[in-house]
Each structure stands twice: as C-alpha cells, then as structure tokens.
Amino acid sequence: MTPPRRIRRRDCTVTGIWPAHVPALLQRIYAARGIDDPGLAQPRLAHLLPPDAMTGIADAAILLADAIAGGRRIVVVGDFDCDGATACAVAVRGLRMLGAGDVAHAVPNRMVHGYGLSPALVEELAALEPDLLVTVDHGIACHEGIAAAKAHGWRVLVTDHHLPGERLPPADVIVDPNLAGDGFPSKALAGVGVIFYVLLALRGVLRGRGAFTGPGPDLAALLDLVAVGTVADLVPLDANNRALVAAGLRRLRAGRGCPGLAALIEVSGRQAGRLTAADIGYALAPRLNAAGRLEDMAIGIECLLCDEPGRARELARLLDGINAERRGVQQAMVDEAEAAIARRGEFAATDATPAALCLFDPDWHPGVIGLVASKLKERLHRPVVAFAPAEPGSATLRGSARSIPGFHVRDALAALDAAEPGLIDRFGGHAMAAGLSLDATRFAAFERAFCAHAARSLDPALLQSLIDSDGELQPGEFDRFHAEALRDGGPWGQGFPEPLFDGEFALLDWRPVGQRHLKLRLRAEGRREPLEAIHFGGLDGAEPPSRMRLAYRLAPDDYRGGAAIQLVVEYREPA
Template identity: 65%
Template structure:
C-alpha cells in the first residue's frame, strides 16, 4: 500500500521582540510561533486560572456536595477506565476527604461487564454500596439511562464531565460540563480531571462561607500532580488554562511533592522526578495507568494513586508495569494484523478512502484505540478500529482517532442522526471517540462514515506535513538548550514540542532492534558528530548521504552519560 510521504514545512516567522534577552533566541522563536509573544503571556501562574463560577451548573453542584459533606452522607465517585478517569477519581476522593467528607468510596466500571460510565448494569452492581449521592467523573453526560436508574433508587446524581453532550441530557441533580451548549466557561479544553478539580475549588468556597473547619485549611494544590497527569494523558488541547494546571503539577512533581503512586510510577518507568516533563507523563506514566483499564481493572491504577503508603504504591506500580508490558505485546500483535488488513484492502483508483475502518474478530476491545492511533499516524487519515465487545459477542466496540480538520465525534453524530439505530452508543471529542454497535451494522456504518468524510474532509488536510521551527545553528546543539527546551513547556496537544530541521552529512548508520535507525551525522557549524535515533525508521535501505531531517533536540542520559541526541521525525534527501 502506498503511504503518504510527509513534507517539512517551516512555521512562519513571528515577531518575538517582546521577550527579554535572558530567554534564548531559539526559545523566543518557538514561543512566539505558538502565540506567546512576551514574557507576560508566558507566565503560568495559578492566580491567573479561570474562575470556577464561570462554569454553568457549578454553584448547584457545589452546594449539593457541600451539603453531603456537612451531613456526612454516603458519596460514591464513579470514574472511567482511562488515565483521565483514574486521576479524576483519585482527585475527587482525595479532595472530598480533604474537605471533610468521611464517607467517600469509588467505583469504576469494567470495560466488558458494565460498558462505559454510569450504566444501568453498574448501578445495579452498586446497590450494595447504598450511596446517597453519586458523583461522576470524566463521564456521565451521555449516561442518560444510568442516571435515570440511579435516581430511581433515590440516589442524588452530580455529573462532572468534559465530553460533548448528545441531543438528550441526563436527568441529573446537577451537571458540570464546560462543553454544554451555551456554557460561558471560556476554556472548553479541560480534561475530566480538570473539571472535577474545579468542582472541588467551588465546594471549598461554599464550605468556607458556611464556616466548615476542614475547608478552611484544605490545600487542594496538593492534587495538582494528578491533574497534570490526567490532563496530559487525555490529549486535550493545552490552552493557557490547561498549561497553568499542568505546569503547577509538574513543579510539584519535580520538587517531590507528589502522591506516592506518581513517584512509584515514575520509578518503574525509569524517569527522574527532578526533570520530569509532560512527555514523560504521556509516554511513561499514562500508559501504565491506562493499561489497567484496557486489560484488567482500573481499580488497580486508582488504588496506586490513592495510597499514602510508598511501599504499597511501589507494589501497585510494579503490577501496573507488568500489565503494561502485556499490553505492549498485545498491541504490537494487533498493529501487525492491522497492517496485514491494510495490505489486503482494495484501493480505488483515487487512492486511499478518506476514512479507514478496520475490524478483526480476535482483537481486544481495550486496545483498539491504540491500533487506530498507530494506523492514523501511518496513513494520516481518520481511522476506526473495531473488536468484539467480548469473545464471541455479536456486538462491536470501536475506537476512532482523527486528524486536524475532521471532528470525528461530530461525524458519528451526523451518522446517528441520518441513520438512527445504526450506532448503539457513541461519545468523545474532535480527535478521539468511542462507539458500540451490532456486528451486522458494521458494513453500513463504514459506508455512512465514508460518505460523511467525503463531504467534511478538505483534501488539503490529508497532506502529511511536519511543522518545523526552522534550523538550529551549530552552536545551538548544546546540553543547555536541550535542558531548557525540555522544561520550557509544558508541551502537548495544540502546544507542540519544538521540532527543527537542518541538512546533515551522514557519517554512519545501523539498525537497532528490527525497526529503529541509529545514525551519526555532522551539521554545518559544529565539529563534533551528533547522535540521532529514528524510531520505526528502518526501511531496509541506507539513508541518503546528504539528508534533511526534522528532529527534536533531546537529552541522552543513557547509562549515566550526559549528552544530547536528535529524535528524528522525518528523513528526506537534501
């Protein structure tokens, strides 16, 4: 199959004169291209966070939970089985206890047994817990039937979520979601963990106004490490508000002022707390938490984040690390199978379809999202991957991953509106979504989605581009700049890590493992060779002798050495 070849495009130059000369020129250039044109714009202070009361429904939700804390009724937090849901659940439980709640428990749905969120099946299983109030975290806005089932049992329900609402809202006692139609909260990018953190801030204010002693001294900033982990893991856009939250959480982590579970997860991943950055969360901590929800029970991950015992945290982190190793092996098998399916796809004369849908009856439903993500990166197309909801089931669970310019959740909503009954349930964001349907409906769904994608996708958005922050001078290839770039973010979705491009002379190369390319290169203006690694870059052919590379400047601390290396994103002949 012909894979779209990326091209390198340099970002347009932006005036960065508003920055002080103490900031390196390279960093000023990077910041300015991302809209941060002065030191004041780049100042990430908690005092500049948006106010909680700007969010619709916040006052009512805070009053209900403040009353529940004062009356010491039974509160059960219902989370989700991904990293955002796990950190959000831990933030909610820890935060409510800090505010004086003595009767707080949590429950997280099992992916196979209960499905997503507060489902009727989960409500039935929660009956023995006898909650007086249920607080959903990172879920709930689509749980119409589950909320109704909970309220039919006499439970109060407060929904805290960040997902886009459907045409019908759940009949909850209160709903807090910045993405509700007409909600005035300026930032729509909060993750689920961010929404529940905001809710805790509002509860504290209500309790303090009522003279509650625990609320008077409650330091909710102790939870910001968890907020940072969940926000980065959920790949929500890092707008200013989210960058403030993540930066504050990273500062606590680097000072060692984080939950024992975060410390233990960093340790099993081989990451130093003192230099931990957003990419360490995304590539090391989050996958270990997510693996529990994909293959086992997310309660293992939540318990790791809730325990105050470092020994217990270490034991649970090791268990999560083992589950993650199993997940990686299963993921690679499924990705290999997906590539075989791609090779067998009939490709029309016009090329690849605008959206790609893959299904294998042997796939695991907890890993299809990772498969969709890998295939999307390879094809630069929206991709949906499907697996049986459980072995032998006639129901499918699917995960969608998209590209800029195609709102995949809205595409599913259009299919649901024009072909009612085709999809059983769906939800998500612009770039990622989940759905379930009868296996017999898959062919019709694919046809409907291809029609929607053909209308909605601008062909120009299917061209693969790597945005570069321009070249580095020979003197810029330094340990000092690499360290500054690492800690200068936080980098992430919609605020991407700096990528540069230069022409290099190839000195030598070799294959590492089966898929990776290790190079030594020379750049103009620098005498010493540079080491570069291109993960997954082995094509079976030698790289060109003169090459142009898009790369990130990274630290190389392997086996105690303090050097730099280039993380290669693309190679083409110079």
C-alpha cells in the first residue's frame, strides 16, 4: 500500500569562501541547504536573535519580576509532550535561578483533564493557591481555562508557539512569536524556546533593577533542556534554533546536562560524548513523551527537575519501561490501521487513491494516535487524521493530524470549522501537525469534509513521495573522517535535513536482523572494500536484488569501532 517514491537530487553548487578545515563534502551539504556563509552553517549563541522584538515579552518580564519581588506564588503549567515537559522544567529551574522563592508546577493528565489549561485543571490548581499562572507550550487556545483562572483572581501569563485563532484568550500577557504583527524574525521557536527567551528578558529587567551584583545567573545552563524540547517538537531548525540546539548538545556531550537527561541518555544506551540531534529525536524524546501518552507527564517533569543522580536513574528506568509499553501499543494500533486500510482497498492501486485519510477505532489509545498518524503519513504520503475516544467509552473523539509539505493542516481545520460551525469542538496546531476533538456522531461528516478539502487543495504532484538526496558519494568519501564530519556538521533536523545520499550498489551478502531489519554487504563502483549497511524495517520477505539503488546515510559504526562505517539505508529499489 506504499505509493512509489522518486529520488530527487538537491542542487549542491558550492558558493562562498569556506575555511580549509571544512571538508568539500560538507560544503556541498551546506550549499544544498542554502548556506553560503560559514557563520550560518553552525551558528553560535552570539548569533541569537535578541528578544526585544517579541510582542509582549517586555510586559511578561515585568509581570514576573514584580511577582518575584512581591514573594508571590508562581505556578508553571506544562503540557504532556516533550516540548511541554522541557519547557516546564526550564521555567521552574530558570525562575528559581533568577530569585523566585515560591515556584510550583503542574501538568494536565491527558485522560483526566484533556489538553492545556482546562477548567477542570484550574479547579485542581486552586489547592496550590497560585498568584500567577505561567503556561508553557500551550495557552493560546485555552479560552475557557484562562477565564476560569481569572475568575479565581489569578494573573495569567501565556507563553506559547502555536498559531493563534481569530480571538485571543483573556490572559494578562501573551508571548507567542506567531501572534499577528509580532516582529520577532524567527517564527520557528518551540514552546521551550519561547519560555527561554522570556527568562532572558526577565534577567534583563532584574539586572536593571539591581537584583544582581554582576551580570546575573548564566541561563545557558538551561540549554540542554531547550535543545531536547526543540528537537522533539520537530520545529524547523532555522539558524536561531540551530544555535540553541547546538549549544545544548555541547553541554550534554561535555557531561554538563541535568541529571535527568544524563540518566535518559544512559538508559537509552547512547553515549553522551557523541550525542546528536537524531539521538534526541529517536531515544530521549520518545522516553519522555511516553509518560504523557500512557501515564502522567508529571513523571517526566520530575525526572527533568531531579538533581539527585540516583533518583534520576530510577525515574529514567521507569520512563524506559513506559516507552517499551508504548512501542507495543503503537505497533498493535499501526497493524490494525493498515489492516483497516487494506480492507477498504483504497490504496490497492497507485491511481485514484484518496488525497487524505481519516481513521477511527473505539479501542485505540488517545495518547498514541499521533504516532499512528505519523507512521501512516510517512508510508502513504498523505495527510492522515487518527481518532480515538477521549477516554474509554467516551462520546468525544480526540484526533491527531499529520500532514505533508504543501498542505497546512491547522489551516485546513480552520477552514472546515468556518464552513461547518459545530463540526469540530476545538482544534489547534501547526502546518504539519494538529490536534482536534469532536463528537463521535460527527466523525463520518468530518471524514467527508476533510478528505474533500484535501482533494480540492492538494496539487496531485504533491502526493508523489519524494526522497531528496545530496547526490552520490565519491569512492574516497566512504570513510570514518567523512562520516564523523557529517555527524558533527549539524545539528540536523526539521528544515535542515540530515545528509542523505543515493547510488547503485552490488549485493554481496544479506541476512535478517531480528524480525524486521535487514543487514547488507555491498560493493560500490570504484571501491575495493565491501561496505556494511543496515536497513531498519527493510525485511519484507523477499530476497534483495543483486543490484539495487539505495538512499542512505553515511554513519560511523561505533559498535564495531575503529575506522568502521556503515550505510543506514532509508530506501531501496532494484537498479
């Protein structure tokens, strides 16, 4: 049911003057990503955009500074994904570093409170007797919850990065770089990046009030958490985000990350000294996210706030166990979804297939539907919305949408909401990912409306699955030097993709690894030594062809060590 894919090579014409220590291969990679200035290839903290242009940030800093000066209780309200958890930890740690003596935190439970600052969560927060609520990674769509908080007499500061609706919630101050008219040059900050910027502004206000004898606390100590949340949320790694992530990775590689992240690195089997953005995305973030999906993100936040290494290891092991359970639930749901698609027969042929897909199963877990939608979107190259009951037996469905380039899924939901008021209860999100809720009786109507909107909006060419390649590697570039240069040339991620190459190879040998993976020994033209390759998820029951074209990454093989390298295959087809 996978549509055919086409490999498309990027333009790798090198421009600009590069230092001699930057390998020619890396220069080509940067050129293919529009970088012709060595300073922009790996930006440093000195290149960070100043916070001043962000709407509301000065008022937010004053609000927080006054709360600190008055000894008021500040309650940080996080969210149940990795961005929200790291943002909560950054806010709590940062406020305490800056002199706040009474800081508490809370996070909604997905199954109990639903998303964000809801009225139900507000009623529970009353026991904490807050004077000021600070939302992180949410709030821009929490109209009812913020109104309920204001009714208690609390002040509310919203820090968010999601797209706002037509009207804003009744908060005292809102900081969101995506507000209409906001002058901050980068709209790609994650929620954790927004609260980090608010803390930078707060430090400036406190410094102006004479709160510090010197420049004040070094907030760079928080960048390990900022890096993890930014990578995990899949926001575009523009120059500003790359500077934040790179600085955070340097702290983690140097062993200066917080104990919770150090423990997560250990339990995931990664090496701190060689940690990459991909390790964050594939190893650390899933273990944190699993808590919010299946249990309670309070466990993840406790891990990130823990300063005792032994307790941090206990929490990391608990998160690792929850993540193992999540993987099992996810695989079962994906298998069920693929079986349902096969029964429908819509993807049996590659022509006349639907432009989008909506799926619902009454037994699915609402914390895992986003992962199911993401897996199917990757496989089918279509926008996908997966639904589950908000809780067992509930008449309310929770949906998670994932999209493809060229189809802004949050705007699509807004268009449906405007065309058919009442169809969707609530929604929010980004271009590539969004969430929504609706009554179960309206699922069929939503499915028709969403798929019809996608069919009208999507150019059929956008439904062709493309693999963007950085071209062929030369025989002399298959070595450890170039593999390490590529690994360390990032951080790579959303909007600044990890280098991917393509080429034809002769198959020398192959064997299965586990139940789903494929190990290959290959010969490249012009190279005498064979190449080792691994294709994760590539075992399909058929013998690989004797010659094949591959799209692959070049990586150091740390398992074999020494000068060993391997190709990590992303896609293969007969040559």
